[in-house]
């Protein structure tokens with residue numbers, strides 16, 4: 001009997017694939033990750049709060065942080081495992097409570113800022129994670145009625161978020177070091193009493209992407225292709241964090 005090749009099945013499978021109907025194994029992204037992560041990028045300041053300003057004028061910090069956040073969101077389209085959400089969309093004055101609404105459904109939080117130094121000497125990015133605090137974790141009520149057990153669970157969660165915050169900050173720092181933007185600092189990654197960030201129920205870091213008061217940092221920010229290199233390094237740092245087996249969230 002003559003065997004007929006099942007061209008019909010091949011055509012149907014191809015069509016299902018083209019129209020996204022084939023729902024087989026979760027495909028790994030080009031970054032080798034099967035998980036997609038939602039990151040809130042929080043452009044610091046805004047509206048009536050300009051943040052720091054460069055000496056001799058120029059854009060205030062609030063404009064730079066929004067520009068960088070929007071460009072980071074656009075650049076993230078090339079990183080299928082990373083989805084970037086912004087905590088503010090325009091030049092708005094937002095209370096922390098309003099800003100924090102973006103946390104819902106997100107996995108990570110990155111606040112973007114720029115720095116200033118009155119002597120104009122300091123340069124390069126700095127990374128901060130929230131210092132140890134008794135606050136935080138209020139956003140999540142562990143499914144346990146016993147108050148003592150709840151407290152223990154909250155402590156465990158806080159430790160987990162803090163460890164992941166440190167890990168994320170370190171990966172972002174390594175990625176920035178890799179493109180040569182980092183000044184030679186003994187401790188470019190540090191803890192700081194970041195009140196808002198320590199209230200979040202997800203790992204969070206604050207990135208200061210350079211000094212508006214330093215000519216080299218300012219020149220780097222003003223150049224779109226050099227900005228792109230910085231933003232792609234941040235995204236690469238996020239991907240390295242996602243790949244890190246020490247990550248718990």
Ligand SMILES: [Zn+2]
Pocket residue numbers: 044045051052061113114
């Ligand atoms: Zn700031």
